[in-house]
Each structure stands twice: as C-alpha cells, then as structure tokens.
Amino acid sequence: MSVLDRPIATPGYSEADSYPSHHFLNHSKGFLSWALTLDHKRIGLMYLVGVMASFALGGTFALMIRIHLWNFKDGWLSNQTYNQVFTLHGAIMVFLFIIPSIPAALGNFLLPVMLGTKDVAFPRLNLGSFYLWVTGLILFLTALSVTGLDTGWTFYTPYSIETQQGGAVLAATFGVFVLGFSSIFTGLNFIVTINTMRPPGMSWFRMPLFLWALYATSIIQVLATPVLGITVLLLSAERLLGIGIFDPKLNGDPVTFQHFFWFYSHPAVYIMILPAMGIISELMSVHCHKGIFGYRMIAYSSIAIALFGFLVWGHHMFTSGMADVTTIVFSALTFTVSIPSAIKVFNWLGTMYQGTVSLNTPMLYALAFIFLFTIGGLTGLPLGALSTDMHFHDTYFVVAHFHYVMMGGTLVAFLGGVFHWWPKMTGRMFNDKLGIASAIIVFVGFNLTFLPQFVLGSRGMPRRYATYLPEFQPLHQLSTIGSITLGSGLLLALIVLLMSLVNGKKAPRNPWGGATLEWMCSSPPPHDNFSSAPTVGDPYDFSTIEYDARVGGYVKRT
C-alpha cells in the first residue's frame, strides 16, 4: 500500500505537521525576489527548471537523430545538418544537463537542509554560479541558432581548427569555459559548506551518503574543471592567434588536445555518475526502511572513484597511437574503477535484504538504475580490455555503453531523486500510480533503444554516421522505436510532476520515512530551513520512525 492510498492528515492535528502557511516559496514575491535571491532552495529550483529545459532540448535533438537513422540512406537531414544535430545533442546533454543536473539542482536544494543549516557557505557565489550557467547556456544557444557547430561535443583538433564554422566553435568553447566556472564555484561552495558547517554531532561517518557523493563530486569539479578551461583557451588562442599547439600544420600535435580534453572530460564522467550513486544510496535505504548496507564501503568507494577517475583518461585514446606501455598502463588503471562501482551495486542489493521494500515511483527508478547501471558497468569490461577495444572503439558499442551509464545511470537516478524530493521541494504529492507507469515505460523504452546498439557495435557499425550499410537497418529501426517509447515515458514523468502542482495532495513532513535532516523540516521548508537547530542522529536509523495515519506520513517516535 503506497503512501498516497492512505488517508491524508487530519486537519488541525498538529500545526507543525500540516502544510505550512509560510514557506520559502511564498516568503517573498515578484520576479526580482527570485532573480536576485540568495536562498539556496530557490537557486536550486531555478537550476532544476533550467536543466530540465536543457534536457528537453537535447532530447529533441536525440529524437531527430533517431528518426533520421530510420533509413540507411536519404534520411530527412542532410549530412551537414545531421552532424550539427548530433553535436548539439552531445554538447547540450553533457555541459548543460548532466554535469549540473544533480549537484546544481538537487544538491543546491538539499545540501544545506541535510546539514541542518540555513544556507551554503557562500550564497552570493551560489547565485553567481547560476548566472554563469545561464550565460553559458546563451552562448551555446547562439552557437546553435546563428551558426552551425559541427565538431562533435569533443571539439577534436584539427577539425575544430579547420572547420569553416569558426564563429560557432568560438562561441561554444567560450560557453564551455563559462560553464566550467559555474561548475567550479558550485564545487567550491559545497566543499566549504560540508567542511565547516556540519552541525554538532554530525561526524564524517554520520553524514548522509548523498553528501559524501556530492563532496567527492565537488573535489573533482574543483580540480579537473580548470584543465578544461585551459584547453579551450589554448584552442581559442590557436584559432585566433595562429599559435601552433594542436594543429599539425603549425607543428602542433592533435593527440595533445585529446590528452588535455579527456584529462577533464573523463573525471567529468564521475562528476555525472557519483551524485547519481549518492541519490541511489538514499533512495534504497529510505524506501527499504532499512539502514544502508556497508555504509563505510559506500562512502570510501565514492572517494576511491573520485581519485581513480583522474588516472584513466587515456582509455579514450587506445587507438590513437600512444606508446604501448602507456596504453597498457591506462588499461590497467581503467579496471581499478570497476571495483568500487561493483561494491556499490552489491551494497544496494544488501540494503534490500530483510528490508521493507516500498515499491513506489522513486524506488522503481532506483531499481531501474541498478539494472541499467550494472549493464553499463559490465559492458565497460570489453572496452577497458585492449584487444577487444581495438574492435569496439568508436563503434555503437561505445555509444550504447555510455548511454547506459550516463542516461540509464545518471538520468534515471536524477528522475528518482526528483520524485523522491518533489514533496519536499514543492509541498505536493504526485500521483504515484502514474509515476510508476512512467518508470516502467522509461525502463522498457531505454532498453529497447540501447540494447540493439550493443549488437550494432559488435557487428562493426561506426558512430557518428549519417548513413550506414543496409544490413544494420533492422537494429537501427528497433532502436528508433525504443527512443520514441523512451521519449513518451519521460514526457509522462514530466506531466505527473506538473499535475501534482495543480491538484496534488499536500505533502506531509516525511512522506517516505526518511531519517536524514531534510525530512525533519516542513514541506516545503521555511525560508530559514529550521526554526531551531535540529538534533542530529544516525542518518540511517529507521527503528524509531513510524507511520502515523493522522499526519499521512512518518513521524519520529520520541
């Protein structure tokens, strides 16, 4: 029986437990009260709207690609347009959606509340990072509408130097530069906040795992993102000033660009997946109503992934002609990342063991995550092993693999997190049955889209092809059908969320039975989060948390 089927709170039972009359959403009114807000919750919500809009845009491009590939030749896009569309799909999804999605939107909202504090350490820097993100967005959209960016999201040299779409490359790389600063500021803010503002009693190992994940992510953001800034600056200097760095015509080396680029962009993969793993740790324990299995191992594995993640960038260049020793060392290092990831999966399963599993929308997204992320992780094995990678490199196998990790992993976790914390953020419950339906459609559609792409890759279909050999057509068509199913599932999820704002029931303080601090303030939280400092307990001690029909949610037994 889900929470929604139970009777809602009896009016007047407790002033504190019912929907508060005064909260952060109606604390002040008017456009400027949002545009100039220093409240981390409002900034988080603005980010949420922004990243969801970016996702819709990137998703539209994805569907354009899939529809184009229905036929093996003479699709509805010209080669040139196709190249621009897949470039924009990749660039928007990576830089505007996945990287900021969980840390900037959910992280901003939740981090101070989970710490029981009023705000992040530097609220003005936080607003500043949001506006940098908006600036980056505008520069990207300029590159999109005014010129035709066609370099792929990786801006590989010398193509990005030679291409006639020079203005687009400059606008886009400057956009990446600005977005990088947005990312650095958020990371810095989170590190300082977690280090200095934890409440008395919350030692490192009493911190919710979502915060561990955000902390590990922030370390990567602060250390790796400057390298991306340097890279795009060098790229611009080469284009504008003709200094030979990456361009062989000027005595540069194009492979150097790949080293620079992936030195950031591979750790960035962990910027994408670590917060997702943090969300899943929260969701699994709360919806199993049981403490997380192997807390310390999960916490340590986040840090291990963050550190190992810095040492594996070379696996993007196994075929580029690096020295043999370098290639083999990078292959060995790549496998080290697989172990902490595997540990997390086993721990999540261990959490379910002997728990009380509520099969509601957030939990189904979390279970879908485990299924999809496991496939994504396992298919990394033939790509990390050198001899098999010589066959799979730059084929659809890679495309399928990273979509399983990035989309099946991060996006599905992000959706799970949004559903999980939606009552807290908006004060409204969504329709759980329709939410479950969306999770199932997304799951089926996702597998239908990307499973055939593994087979395409192992048969030798190269990526970034606007036309292809006819024998690949049936699998491409299957994938296109899947993508439309997936798109409808995602649309349904959005509708469910928006409907809740119109006719959703008022949310109790603690609809799911969580033990972390954010469930101790009202839904939505007041402007200052907590009227008095909350008492900090074990974030995964569910023994004193019980369902109370009178409030329609869970309460802590005292």
Add this chain to the structure above:
Amino acid sequence: MSFFLADQVAPYAWFPEGASSFAPQVDFLFTAILWICIVFFVPIVIAMGYFMWVYRERPGYRGSPEALHNTAIEITWTVVPTIVVVWVFWEGAMGYLDMARIPKGTVDVNVTAKKWQWAFKYENGGEHEVIPVENVSAKELPLLVLPVDRDIKIIMRSDDVLHSFYIPAFRAKRDVVPGRYNYMWFHTTKEGLYDLFCTEYCGDNHSQMNAKVKVVSQEEYKKALEKAIQEPEDPLERGRLLYKRQGCSTCHNAGAEGASGPGPSYNGSWGKSVQLESGTEVAFDENYVRESILNPQAKARKGYGKASPMNSYAGKLKDDQIDALITFIKSMENATPAAKK
C-alpha cells in the same frame, strides 16, 4: 520482421566474419567477458527481483533492520571481481601486444586518409582502383587489394583531420593522425570482400568515407599490382580515372557521377563566367581549374565560402595528370544536371 529474425541467427549476428589472425583472440576474449557479465548480471537481477517480492511492504510485515554489515561477504565481493578483472586486463593486454608488434617481412601498403576518401598506394607505386558498389550511399568506393595469408603492414597518414582505419572483419583499428605516420599490421587469413570504415568523425561526408578490402590469392594480387600502376593513354579516360581515384568524386558531382556536395558540381560550368564568393567573376577555364586544384581556397565559388575546405593537390599530381583532369572537366561542359548558379 522475418528479415529481422533471420538477421539475428546469421553468421554475423554478433561479430562480422573473422578474416585476420587477430579475430580468434578478440572473439575468445569477448565471449569470455560476455559469460563473466552473465554470471554477475543474472544473479544480481534475480536477487533484486526476489528481494522486491519477498520483502515487499505489506500489512503485518515489518523487515528487520539488522543486516547492515558483513565483513566476510563484503571482502568476497571485493576480491572476486578484482581477480576477474585482473585476468580480463591480462588477456586484453597480451592480445594488444600482438597487435602492436609489427613482424618483419610484411607486405606494405601506404594509406592516405583525406576528407572523404581512402587512398591506397602499393609497394610498386601503383594506386587503388575505384569499384561500383550497391546499396550504400556512396555509389563507388576505393578498393584495397591484399594477398591472403601474409602479414600486411599499413603505413598511414592524413592530409587534413583525424580519421580512423577500421576493418571489422580483421578486428583491427588505428587512428590516422595528421602530422605523423601511424602504423598497424594484421595477418590475412581468408579470401573475400570486406568493409573498411572511417571511425573518427571527420566532417560532412564522414559516413561515406568507406572502402572495400579484397583479399585474394598471391597470383591475383600480382595481377592487381600490375594493373594498379597503369593509367589510360586517352586523356579523357585518364581524367575520369583520376577524378575517382584522387577522391574528387567524394565532393564534386560530374555528369551523373560523384557526390552532390559539399563542393560545386562540374556540370555545365566550362567556358562560362562563374560568380565568386568575393563578389567578382572569373572565367571557368584551364587556369581557373588548375589554380583551384593547387590552391583551392584562392577563388571560392559563390555559396561555397562556408563549405568544408578542400585540400591542396600541389605536389600530389603531375602536370599531365592535371591536364587529364582539365580534359575531363571540360567534357562536362554540357552535362546535366546543371550546376547550381
């Protein structure tokens, strides 16, 4: 749909047919990894489904919060995957070393990659021929002929951007990097006709940058080499051959042949006055064609200023080859469909 099902049981359902000595190692390791994945994945999914059912929330049931830690299990699920990945790494690295160490006594082929054509040059200086193909968006593709049961060394360079040389049937791939030579080798094991793809994104017609590889017996290979060194006497026929062999056809349309872009068509241009991007006009004659081959950006046609830039052919073509190309372009004076104005 029956076509689709038949496809899945065909010999190439997972891998294309293996035709090099690398194929058995790669296929063995992939199959081994596939089974490792199944051994991990299936129990994970079964456990997930089982726990979802047995421990589901229901009236009168309350789970136990006891199982939060178990050192023995946690060490097991750390150590076992570690051993497995160490083995996978080792197998992969050994296979890779075999691919990276080029043996002595190879048959060498020089490969030049450029937007958007593969060009092959054999040991005797002969160059590849271009063959018609069915069912792909390019109507004709370059053909690389190789002898069977020999070690082949590929010496690769790029005229412009990054490309990547990939023959799925050989399980062999190596990026072609401008500014340096990259090498690869393989041992051919089976006669047949195989696909060659460019797998590093290189611009507009990246997906048409394919070729065919024909592995033949030693005798046929010798014949092919003799044929490769010849060019026809007749200037028009020679021009037509060069139009295809040099990759002009991958961007410029001539008569009914060649790609429809991104370069301008040759049709109906000769002798006329053509508009330039700079706003001036120029006579489309011998001098203009020659200059456009040697210094393509000097006088870009109107509407082509933003098109992907053409590489210079200075130093790559002899004067009489340029003359042959001029003869060929001249023959397109009245060809249809007419070029865009």
